[in-house]
Amino acid sequence: MAVIAGLKALKSNQYPIQLYSDSTYVVHAIDKGWLDKWIRTGFKGGIKNKDLWMEFHALAKSFRIQFFWVKGHAENPYNNRCDELATQAADGDDLMPDDGYEASQS
Numbered sequence: 001m002a003v004i005a006g007l008k009a010l011k012s013n014q015y016p017i018q019l020y021s022d023s024t025y026v027v028h029a030i031d032k033g034w035l036d037k038w039i040r041t042g043f044k045g046g047i048k049n050k051d052l053w054m055e056f057h058a059l060a061k062s063f064r065i066q067f068f069w070v071k072g073h074a075e076n077p078y079n080n081r082c083d084e085l086a087t088q089a090a091d092g093d094d095l096m097p098d099d100g101y102e103a104s105q106s
Contacts, residue, residue: 001052002086007059016064022072022079029053030067051103 003019003026010017021027029035035053043050070079 002082004052004056004059007056007063007065010063013062016066018066018068020068020070020078022070022083024069027067027069030065051099 003021006019007017029038035057038047038050038053039057043053047053070076072079072083
């Protein structure tokens with residue numbers, strides 16, 4: 001969700017994007033081609049968050065993105081700040097509904 005929100009916040013797609021994440025799952029899904037395989041196989045095998053992956057896939061087509069993995073909880077001030085903001089948002093009372101998730105639970 002953070003990757004999607006970050007891309008949506010950009011005003012232009014004319015510059016290359018360097019995206020840093022402490023999630024090996026997210027980085028490998030792109031760098032190792034997992035997402036392309038999941039799409040080809042219809043997300044078989046219990047791959048979660050299909051709605052988010054498909055939203056990212058559609059959105060990412062407009063950008064030149066290079067992913068970088070950073071170690072989480074390891075004195076990286078930018079990663080630590082992102083973790084603080086994500087925790088605050090998740091603990092908040094004004095969370096937006098996750099329509100894709102909620103629809104999959106029906």
